[in-house]
Amino acid sequence: MVKFTVNGKEHTFNGDEEMPLLWYLRDDAKLTGTKFGCGIAQCGACTVHISGEAQRSCSIPMASIEGEEITTIEGLGDADRLHAVQRAWIEEDVAQCGFCQSGQIMAVASFLKDYPNPTEEDIDENHTNLCRCASYARMRKAIHRAATYLREEM
Amino acid sequence: MTKLNRRHFLQVSAAAGALVISSPKLSFAQNMDEGRYRNLDANLGFYLKIDEDNSITIGYSVPDDGTGVSTALPMLVAEELDVDFEKVKVDKLPPLYKKNDDRNGGDPYITDTYKGNPIHQSTGGSQAIRRSYNMLRQAGAEARALLMKAASDQLGVPVSDLSTDKGNVINGSNRLSYGSLAQKAAMVMLDFEPKLKEPHEHKIIGTDQPQKVAKDVALGAQKYCMDMELPGMLNAVIARCPYIDGLVKSYDDTKALEVPGVRHVIRIHRIPEDLSEQKYIADGVAVIADSHWAALKGREALKMEWDDSRWAHADNAWIDSNFDNLVSNATRNVRLEHGDFDKAYEAADRKLEVAYEQPYWAHATMEPPCGIVDVQQNKVTIIAGNQNAVRVMNDLMKVLPDYTHDQFDVTLMRVGSGFGRKFIVDAVTEAAICSKAVGKPVKVIWTREDDLEQDFYNPKGRHIFRGALDDDGKIVAANYLHCSTDNDFATHAFPAHHIPNYRGEVIDSKVLPSGPWRGPTENVAGYAMQSFVDEMAHMAGKDPLQYRIDMFRETGDTPHPGFSSDFMVADRFINVLQIAAKNAGWGKELPEGYGMGVASFMTFGGYAAAVVEVKVDDDGKLTIIKASSAADPGIAVNPQGCRAQIESGTLDGFSAALGQKIEIEGGRVINNNFDTYEMARISRAPHQFSAEVAMNTIEPRGTGEMALPAAIPALCNAIYAACGVRIRKLPIADQLEKALNS
Numbered sequence: 001m002v003k004f005t006v007n008g009k010e011h012t013f014n015g016d017e018e019m020p021l022l023w024y025l026r027d028d029a030k031l032t033g034t035k036f037g038c039g040i041a042q043c044g045a046c047t048v049h050i051s052g053e054a055q056r057s058c059s060i061p062m063a064s065i066e067g068e069e070i071t072t073i074e075g076l077g078d079a080d081r082l083h084a085v086q087r088a089w090i091e092e093d094v095a096q097c098g099f100c101q102s103g104q105i106m107a108v109a110s111f112l113k114d115y116p117n118p119t120e121e122d123i124d125e126n127h128t129n130l131c132r133c134a135s136y137a138r139m140r141k142a143i144h145r146a147a148t149y150l151r152e153e154m
Numbered sequence: 155m156t157k158l159n160r161r162h163f164l165q166v167s168a169a170a171g172a173l174v175i176s177s178p179k180l181s182f183a184q185n186m187d188e189g190r191y192r193n194l195d196a197n198l199g200f201y202l203k204i205d206e207d208n209s210i211t212i213g214y215s216v217p218d219d220g221t222g223v224s225t226a227l228p229m230l231v232a233e234e235l236d237v238d239f240e241k242v243k244v245d246k247l248p249p250l251y252k253k254n255d256d257r258n259g260g261d262p263y264i265t266d267t268y269k270g271n272p273i274h275q276s277t278g279g280s281q282a283i284r285r286s287y288n289m290l291r292q293a294g295a296e297a298r299a300l301l302m303k304a305a306s307d308q309l310g311v312p313v314s315d316l317s318t319d320k321g322n323v324i325n326g327s328n329r330l331s332y333g334s335l336a337q338k339a340a341m342v343m344l345d346f347e348p349k350l351k352e353p354h355e356h357k358i359i360g361t362d363q364p365q366k367v368a369k370d371v372a373l374g375a376q377k378y379c380m381d382m383e384l385p386g387m388l389n390a391v392i393a394r395c396p397y398i399d400g401l402v403k404s405y406d407d408t409k410a411l412e413v414p415g416v417r418h419v420i421r422i423h424r425i426p427e428d429l430s431e432q433k434y435i436a437d438g439v440a441v442i443a444d445s446h447w448a449a450l451k452g453r454e455a456l457k458m459e460w461d462d463s464r465w466a467h468a469d470n471a472w473i474d475s476n477f478d479n480l481v482s483n484a485t486r487n488v489r490l491e492h493g494d495f496d497k498a499y500e501a502a503d504r505k506l507e508v509a510y511e512q513p514y515w516a517h518a519t520m521e522p523p524c525g526i527v528d529v530q531q532n533k534v535t536i537i538a539g540n541q542n543a544v545r546v547m548n549d550l551m552k553v554l555p556d557y558t559h560d561q562f563d564v565t566l567m568r569v570g571s572g573f574g575r576k577f578i579v580d581a582v583t584e585a586a587i588c589s590k591a592v593g594k595p596v597k598v599i600w601t602r603e604d605d606l607e608q609d610f611y612n613p614k615g616r617h618i619f620r621g622a623l624d625d626d627g628k629i630v631a632a633n634y635l636h637c638s639t640d641n642d643f644a645t646h647a648f649p650a651h652h653i654p655n656y657r658g659e660v661i662d663s664k665v666l667p668s669g670p671w672r673g674p675t676e677n678v679a680g681y682a683m684q685s686f687v688d689e690m691a692h693m694a695g696k697d698p699l700q701y702r703i704d705m706f707r708e709t710g711d712t713p714h715p716g717f718s719s720d721f722m723v724a725d726r727f728i729n730v731l732q733i734a735a736k737n738a739g740w741g742k743e744l745p746e747g748y749g750m751g752v753a754s755f756m757t758f759g760g761y762a763a764a765v766v767e768v769k770v771d772d773d774g775k776l777t778i779i780k781a782s783s784a785a786d787p788g789i790a791v792n793p794q795g796c797r798a799q800i801e802s803g804t805l806d807g808f809s810a811a812l813g814q815k816i817e818i819e820g821g822r823v824i825n826n827n828f829d830t831y832e833m834a835r836i837s838r839a840p841h842q843f844s845a846e847v848a849m850n851t852i853e854p855r856g857t858g859e860m861a862l863p864a865a866i867p868a869l870c871n872a873i874y875a876a877c878g879v880r881i882r883k884l885p886i887a888d889q890l891e892k893a894l895n896s
Binding site for chain 1: 571
């Protein structure tokens with residue numbers, strides 16, 4: 001049995017511990033904001049936070065999350081209390097099809113903790129999620145905007 | 155309580171105190187029960203509902219795959235209705251489907267027309283805006299007219315004394331809200347023809363509007379097909395033959411059936427059976443389980459033996475040699491010819507013979523193909539994320555021949571990107587086959603490997619040019635041989651009509667299954683033709699920007715064979731070129747190793763130009779410094795959305811040009827995930843970007859595909875300007891490193 005929390009709530013899991021966290025979140029916990037994109041930790045559509053760090057949940061087996069605190073896009077902010085990255089994403093109108101954007105937002109929320117005032121080069125080197133619609137021009141602006149909001153919150 | 159004005163195609167009715175206008179004139183509204191149209195005979199492509207509480211809902215059935223039509227189409231209605239667009243709610247409808255469209259009949263893209271205006275239910279071919287522009291505005295205008303007529307009756311004043319503003323009918327100091335008039339408006343007869351606004355009167359069309367779904371997406375609340383479930387649903391993962399036109403030779407499912415959660419293993423037969431026809435459904439074996447994970451493990455446990463005999467010889471080198479052979483020996487279809495190419499070419503002194511190539515590109519839609527189907531005795535429930543509403547039904551009726559269109563209940567979700575791939579309903583068809591076999595709802599999710607192995611690729615192609623300059627440095631003769639897909643798109647593009655002696659020819663070539671991919675054929679014709687023009691400009695010693703502008707000025711408007719425009723208008727081309735050039739600072743002094751390239755192209759009736767600035771280091775490292783793209787789609791319904799598409803088209807073009815290439819070995823695709831199929835991340839997006847929409851009052855064209863065909867050659871031309879290396883074969887990959895370090 002594996003015990004962990006998702007968005008602050010306690011969860012236990014008794015199934016196949018080889019199963020990636022992604023499929024637990026989507027199919028068992030019904031948290032479908034976390035998306036499947038590649039299954040090999042290359043695209044980042046499945047990004048969640050594990051104890052605050054961005055991780056690609058398609059490649060995290062259930063066996064490895066004992067005692068961990070998981071945050072998904074559903075737990076990052078809510079409609080009345082958006083996370084700074086979500087606010088910036090809406091204001092810059094980043095999303096096109098939108099499918100990858102939960103993962104993008106989760107990755108950026110984690111990235112900005114390490115780089116609160118990122119340069120373009122910091123973004124290039126560290127933000128590696130794939131957006132097939134190539135919404136990168138607006139994403140760049142939204143990352144800087146979110147960084148400003150987060151600095152103001154501090 | 156319903157009265158129908160038969161002069162109008164839009165059905166008007168009152169439902170629960172609301173004014174409802176729907177199209178076409180079918181009995182929808184009077185059955186409406188608090189908007190629960192899904193349970194009714196909801197044969198409509200569009201509706202508009204104004205409630206007593208002043209809320210306004212616009213429903214439409216055109217899917218949105220990220221190009222923003224779910225925001226832009228309601229803007230068209232809201233404009234003529236004269237309401238506050240921020241307050242308009244949008245709703246997604248099931249497809250409109252009429253009996254005469256069953257199976258083989260009818261245009262799959264249109265199910266009804268009124269006065270020549272199609273009720274359009276498809277996104278793709280950059281047609282959603284173009285083909286909805288008049289119909290949706292008419293609907294809004296009619297609703298507004300009905301509300302004004304109701305107000306006129308109530309106040310006892312002529313309609314000519316009334317005006318409207320943000321959801322109110324106004325007469326002097328009287329303001330009557332649409333909601334208060336809704337019930338009356340549903341019962342009045344119009345005695346005048348509503349007049350559409352002139353472009354200069356637009357208050358909503360032409361304003362920047364954020365995507366209506368932006369917040370749901372940011373919260374992770376937006377649902378896609380992959381996120382949906384039906385009660386009692388099983389999950390299927392399919393082992394599809396990875397070999398081109400291969401078949402299942404034999405299989406052993408013993409171990410698969412031992413995997414906990416696996417319920418069934420069934421055979422999926424290739425569609426069509428005839429191996430000489432392009433595959434639609436791959437031959438394979440489906441593992442159907444309680445969960446997607448169990449089905450995946452079940453598939454891993456299958457023992458498959460494939461018959462790969464048909465194309466086992468096919469690999470990258472064989473396909474290249476096949477092209478050599480075709481170019482030398484195959485019959486050429488002359489698609490466009492004027493003047494006398496052979497004579498003019500023979501007579502000229504300065505000549506260029508050059509070939510460009512592009513590989514197969516995959517769609518790699520962010521949401522891989524997916525479908526959910528429940529085949530019951532008298533009903534088929536479908537949840538899909540496809541680009542064409544009607545095609546979902548058409549294609550499913552082929553594998554479910556005992557069902558008629560009215561037994562299908564289709565829910566079309568927001569599409570997790572399409573790019574042409576989601577016209578094809580293969581995953582949904584597979585779900586239908588599985589559901590029919592096991593008697594339960596089944597969801598099919600493709601893995602990324604499935605997606606890249608079984609795609610309908612953008613075709614590989616070769617473009618061979620022979621060109622000659624006259625004494626003034628103008629292109630006097632050109633012969634373009636396009637060896638790839640046999641259509642008119644490439645051979646008629648700019649500058650075919652600007653060259654006095656021209657012959658455009660096509661040879662059809664096909665190995666892998668292929669299908670539409672953002673700007674079909676234009677996407678690569680742009681690269682080839684605009685690289686060729688650039689080479690000719692350099693040979694002539696002319697500025698590549700001015701060279702193009704001069705060609706447009708000299709020739710003026712030229713004919714164009716359909717594809718959303720009968721003419722190429724020279725001034726519109728010149729305008730986008732000048733906008734892009736201005737934003738890029740064309741002609742400014744650049745440091746050593748820097749270069750700028752320009753290109754322009756027309757796609758589906760829209761004009762685009764791109765100027766790209768790059769830096770190429772001595773060791774060949776390429777940095778895209780700035781992209782400046784401009785497009786003229788006619789009226790930009792939502793300029794903010796148009797700019798998003800220009801940005802996306804440009805960067806998508808860069809992504810394809812820089813790294814994308816499907817690799818074939820032993821008759822199968824071998825780079826089947828994002829570790830080996832290279833798509834651009836944010837690091838390849840230039841830090842400086844300018845996307846500008848040329849504003850005018852010409853009837854609109856869609857922007858989804860417009861920017862890409864110019865972006866790729868502008869990048870390649872910039873590379874040449876920076877370092878003298880001409881990109882004659884895509885992808886760019888490590889060509890610069892190799893060329894500059896040798």
